Amino acid sequence: MAKISLKDINKVYGDKFHAIRDLTFHIEDGEFMVFVGPSGCGKSTALRMIAGLEKITSGELRIGDEIVNDVDPKDRDIAMVFQSYALYPHKTVRENIAFPLQMAGIPRDERARRVTNAARVLELTDHLDRKPGQLSGGQRQRVAMGRAIVRQPKAFLMDEPLSNLDAKLRVQMRAEIASLQRRLGVTTIYVTHDQVEAMTMGDRVAVLKAGVLQQVDTPQILYARPRNIFVAAFIGSPSMNLYEATLDGELLVLGEQTLKVPSSVFAARPAIRESANRPVIVGIRPEDIDDASVTTKPEFEEIDAPVSLVEALGAETMVHLKIDAPWVDAGDPDAVAEIGDEHTAVGRFSPATSVRPGDTARLAISADSLHFFDPETRVSLW
Amino acid sequence: MKEPTFVALMLSPAAVFLGLLVAYPVVLLIWNSFYEVDLVNPAGRVWIGLENYADALTSRRIRESASRTLQYASFALLFEFLFGFCAALLFAAIAENSRWHRTIFALPIMVPPIVAGLLWRFLLVGDIGILNHWLAGIGVISDPGAIRWLSDTDLVIYSVAFADIWLTTSFVALVSYAGLTNIPKDLIEAARMDGANALKRFWHVTLPLMRPVIAVIVIVRGVDAAKTFDLIWIQTQGGPRQASEVFSMNIYQRMVRYGDLGEASASATLFLIVMVLLAAFAYWKIWKPAHG
Amino acid sequence: MAERSTFDMGRTIVQALALLLVLSFAVPYVYLVMTSLKPAAHVQQIPPSFLPNRISVENYLTVINTQSMPRAFLSSVAVAVLTTILSLALSVPAAYVAAQYRRPITVFFLLFALITRMVPAVSLGVPLFQLLKSLGLLDTTFGLVLAHTSAAVPLVLLLLAAFFDGLPKEMEEAARMDGCSRFQAFLYIVVPVMKSGIAISALFAFITSWNEFLYALLLTSQNSKTAPIVIAEFNSVYGLSWGPMTAAAVLYSLPVVLVTLVLQKQIIGGLTFGAVKG
Ligand SMILES: Nc1ncnc2c1ncn2[C@@H]1O[C@H](COP(=O)(O)OP(=O)(O)OP(=O)(O)O)[C@@H](O)[C@H]1O
Ligand SMILES: [Mg+2]
Numbered sequence: 001m002a003k004i005s006l007k008d009i010n011k012v013y014g015d016k017f018h019a020i021r022d023l024t025f026h027i028e029d030g031e032f033m034v035f036v037g038p039s040g041c042g043k044s045t046a047l048r049m050i051a052g053l054e055k056i057t058s059g060e061l062r063i064g065d066e067i068v069n070d071v072d073p074k075d076r077d078i079a080m081v082f083q084s085y086a087l088y089p090h091k092t093v094r095e096n097i098a099f100p101l102q103m104a105g106i107p108r109d110e111r112a113r114r115v116t117n118a119a120r121v122l123e124l125t126d127h128l129d130r131k132p133g134q135l136s137g138g139q140r141q142r143v144a145m146g147r148a149i150v151r152q153p154k155a156f157l158m159d160e161p162l163s164n165l166d167a168k169l170r171v172q173m174r175a176e177i178a179s180l181q182r183r184l185g186v187t188t189i190y191v192t193h194d195q196v197e198a199m200t201m202g203d204r205v206a207v208l209k210a211g212v213l214q215q216v217d218t219p220q221i222l223y224a225r226p227r228n229i230f231v232a233a234f235i236g237s238p239s240m241n242l243y244e245a246t247l248d249g250e251l252l253v254l255g256e257q258t259l260k261v262p263s264s265v266f267a268a269r270p271a272i273r274e275s276a277n278r279p280v281i282v283g284i285r286p287e288d289i290d291d292a293s294v295t296t297k298p299e300f301e302e303i304d305a306p307v308s309l310v311e312a313l314g315a316e317t318m319v320h321l322k323i324d325a326p327w328v329d330a331g332d333p334d335a336v337a338e339i340g341d342e343h344t345a346v347g348r349f350s351p352a353t354s355v356r357p358g359d360t361a362r363l364a365i366s367a368d369s370l371h372f373f374d375p376e377t378r379v380s381l382w
Numbered sequence: 383m384k385e386p387t388f389v390a391l392m393l394s395p396a397a398v399f400l401g402l403l404v405a406y407p408v409v410l411l412i413w414n415s416f417y418e419v420d421l422v423n424p425a426g427r428v429w430i431g432l433e434n435y436a437d438a439l440t441s442r443r444i445r446e447s448a449s450r451t452l453q454y455a456s457f458a459l460l461f462e463f464l465f466g467f468c469a470a471l472l473f474a475a476i477a478e479n480s481r482w483h484r485t486i487f488a489l490p491i492m493v494p495p496i497v498a499g500l501l502w503r504f505l506l507v508g509d510i511g512i513l514n515h516w517l518a519g520i521g522v523i524s525d526p527g528a529i530r531w532l533s534d535t536d537l538v539i540y541s542v543a544f545a546d547i548w549l550t551t552s553f554v555a556l557v558s559y560a561g562l563t564n565i566p567k568d569l570i571e572a573a574r575m576d577g578a579n580a581l582k583r584f585w586h587v588t589l590p591l592m593r594p595v596i597a598v599i600v601i602v603r604g605v606d607a608a609k610t611f612d613l614i615w616i617q618t619q620g621g622p623r624q625a626s627e628v629f630s631m632n633i634y635q636r637m638v639r640y641g642d643l644g645e646a647s648a649s650a651t652l653f654l655i656v657m658v659l660l661a662a663f664a665y666w667k668i669w670k671p672a673h674g
Numbered sequence: 675m676a677e678r679s680t681f682d683m684g685r686t687i688v689q690a691l692a693l694l695l696v697l698s699f700a701v702p703y704v705y706l707v708m709t710s711l712k713p714a715a716h717v718q719q720i721p722p723s724f725l726p727n728r729i730s731v732e733n734y735l736t737v738i739n740t741q742s743m744p745r746a747f748l749s750s751v752a753v754a755v756l757t758t759i760l761s762l763a764l765s766v767p768a769a770y771v772a773a774q775y776r777r778p779i780t781v782f783f784l785l786f787a788l789i790t791r792m793v794p795a796v797s798l799g800v801p802l803f804q805l806l807k808s809l810g811l812l813d814t815t816f817g818l819v820l821a822h823t824s825a826a827v828p829l830v831l832l833l834l835a836a837f838f839d840g841l842p843k844e845m846e847e848a849a850r851m852d853g854c855s856r857f858q859a860f861l862y863i864v865v866p867v868m869k870s871g872i873a874i875s876a877l878f879a880f881i882t883s884w885n886e887f888l889y890a891l892l893l894t895s896q897n898s899k900t901a902p903i904v905i906a907e908f909n910s911v912y913g914l915s916w917g918p919m920t921a922a923a924v925l926y927s928l929p930v931v932l933v934t935l936v937l938q939k940q941i942i943g944g945l946t947f948g949a950v951k952g
Contacts (some may be wrong), residue, residue, distance in 0.1 A: 650796060
């Protein structure tokens with residue numbers, strides 16, 4: 001077990017492609033850190049540099065107190081779980097799990113004891129003598145976990161270990177991995193492109209985009225105070241609705257309509273305190289939009305918007321709304337795909353709503369939860 | 383261990399070996415080709431520059447053996463391809479039922495060339511060759527002595543190719559069959575929906591998709607056929623009167639029988655260059671575009 | 675209904691054609707086996723008969739009782755086995771890095787192997803003769819093994835590279851995370867995982883050596899002659915004694931033919947691998 005710290009880490013593939021740029025952060029001993037970001041943003045690359053499978057172009061990587069830039073993976077004492085599991089097809093489950101111990105030169109009976117333990121924890125006891133080919137996807141995933149937990153490494157690295165499982169199993173394993181990690185207390189870095197996984201599992205979450213670290217924080221802070229519009233849109237599902245607007249005194253002008261921003265907001269955020277006719281990007285989370293006629297929100301501002309689509313999910317109703325203000329692209333390809341190219345806003349209405357497509361809904365906006373960003377730098381205004 | 387070191391270490395035994403037993407001999411070969419040098423007494427060598435090449439390029443026997451090689455290779459390749467591809471199409475047509483056919487058809491595939499040569503010599507030779515007796519039996523020829531396969535100087539270069547055709551048609555057939563089964567079914571189906579008849583489907587869908595496979599077959603088989611030695615050697619030793627002496631055999635004869643190492647090396651160098659160029663050309667022209 | 679029957683007719687014709695084709699390719703070899711089982715005196719009778727009128731092992735006994743033939747077979751086996759071992763020892767590591775560590779040097783190396791595959795044996799024969807002579811390896815088993823290995827390596831290397839291409843890079847990476855050096859990962863994980871591909875390549879190396887003629891002709895004279903050379907010489911030494919010759923040919927080829935029939939799928943797989951995968 002050890003802390004891991006990265007300082008100005010860069011990765012350039014073949015002199016041209018800058019996959020990771022000046023990555024700097026620190027992971028505490030025993031912490032569960034999640035790397036999240038859209039496909040191709042460099043999560044795997046970062047993880048593989050920590051593993052030692054990818055050469056670090058420049059920068060300084062420490063595991064414990066030692067600089068390990070040039071240390072071979074086998075000497076880093078780190079365990080890794082691969083997306084494809086990378087189980088050894090010619091070895092039984094028992095041999096697969098025992099292999100790292102064997103390489104570490106651990107005596108036979110000690111090995112057997114530890115394999116038995118790991119198998120019990122992962123409920124693999126009945127399958128120890130099978131080959132990976134004879135296991136289900138979920139069981140294979142457990143064997144991959146077993147190979148990692150059987151020794152007590154300084155850290156676990158996991159690269160999208162659940163992405164090959166079906167949705168239900170994924171949710172179950174998510175909880176199991178998180179609780180296992182807490183029990184073992186081993187420093188863990190977990191890569192995923194699923195922000196729900198990131199938010200539910202991580203002590204802290206690092207959001208990456210195009211090789212650049214956007215923000216590292218606890219899930220709560222990421223959600224409440226995203227540093228820029230990319231993090232704002234990436235964290236939370238459905239995505240935060242982002243529009244160009246103008247702040248004029250205490251009024252937010254959104255297209256033709258206006259909202260009054262509570263003074264508490266200005267008190268907390270000096271950056272927008274005294275602005276006149278200031279262009280901003282406003283962010284409204286779907287959960288901060290409700291049907292004004294049935295809402296239970298204590299305080300809200302009201303605006304009108306035509307309804308284009310209604311999806312009743314039972315506990316809540318997703319309503320797609322046409323907000324008449326310029327829509328802002330946060331640069332997250334998944335978010336665009338999710339809402340389609342109509343650029344509608346999404347509101348998370350209480351199920352009591354009776355709006356129908358074609359109606360014009362009266363919206364209840366929690367104005368104290370609005371997010372503001374600078375349209376030039378796209379950075380949050382606080 | 384650093385990655386480049388590891389790669390170098392893993393690669394080096396094979397690289398050193400090939401360097402020593404292929405690259406070095408090639409250098410030696412080219413070196414020899416500039417000398418007048420005798421197999422019996424290789425130490426007494428005299429530098430004669432390009433004279434060996436000049437001799438090789440002007441010798442009638444060499445020219446004839448080269449054109450014979452071309453005849454042999456194109457004849458063999460043509461029929462191997464014709465039979466092999468038709469067999470593959472037949473197998474594909476009866477699909478699942480072709481398991482046994484393919485197994486039996488694979489029989490010659492690994493037969494030693496020397497055995498194939500012997501066998502075909504036995505089938506074709508003089509009075510005891512059973513082929514002529516059969517042909518006479520069904521009335522194709524008047525009597526079993528009517529065609530003298532291996533002693534007719536005009537015919538022999540084609541007759542010796544029978545063994546080659548027998549030996550490698552299976553290779554062509556089975557490789558083509560694998561290629562055919564790799565063509566996605568829905569492509570053929572789509573063409574059928576578009577109203578293409580069987581011939582059109584074959585021409586516009588199957589054949590273009592088979593292009594890389596055909597290219598590989600033509601390259602591999604063409605080069606191998608042009609290199610043939612053992613198969614012909616065992617049947618005729620190049621006779622009668624050099625009528626079946628192909629290029630490789632000509633080189634061998636001049637080296638071993640006449641001991642003229644220098645001149646043989648010059649031809650061998652030319653042979654090597656032509657083979658490699660041919661392969662490179664085929665690679666760039668046929669294989670590459672199909673993959674680009 | 676009418677359409678149905680023409681369809682069936684077409685099918686039957688195709689089936690019959692396929693059968694005819696297949697049989698016509700099998701018949702020559704069957705005839706060889708049949709001839710070898712005839713009494714020596716019947717082998718060259720005119721007109722020839724396809725089937726022996728009496729089964730006899732006379733020809734086989736003649737072959738086995740010669741001095742040269744059993745020795746040549748042993749020599750063939752020894753050369754082929756050693757060639758297989760040496761070829762694999764050289765090719766497996768090289769093919770692995772060539773397939774899994776794409777970089778200019780490995781690409782260049784594969785290209786070199788590809789070119790080597792095209793070089794005519796007759797061109798290399800004499801310089802090899804000179805080389806082995808200067809090393810004192812002419813007419814020795816080891817000398818012939820070196821020559822055969824030089825022919826087998828390019829072939830086996832390309833085949834193995836195609837197999838290793840299909841191996842996920844994560845196999846090695848997982849092993850390295852589990853505490854292996856690159857070399858241990860190769861030895862403990864990669865090689866066992868790829869054992870069926872390596873076995874097929876071994877078979878190809880063996881057959882390459884077993885079937886090879888020209889190098890054996892050039893590089894051996896007394897001590898280490900292999901079976902094909904002795905069979906070819908049978909021809910001249912004993913006049914045209916077709917009977918024993920067919921028996922020797924059967925003995926020499928039957929193992930390969932049987933292996934081909936039994937392992938048909940794997941062998942075809944090996945032959946078609948490069949071609950179809952591209
Ligand atoms: N070996 C390589 N050579 C060149 N570019 C590479 C290499 N490996 C990755 N890249 C590039 O680096 C970028 C980051 O890749 P990486 O695999 O780290 O993405 P990722 O965040 O893990 O994405 P995903 O969620 O799809 O796994 C990608 O644009 C990728 O194309
Ligand atoms: Mg990845």
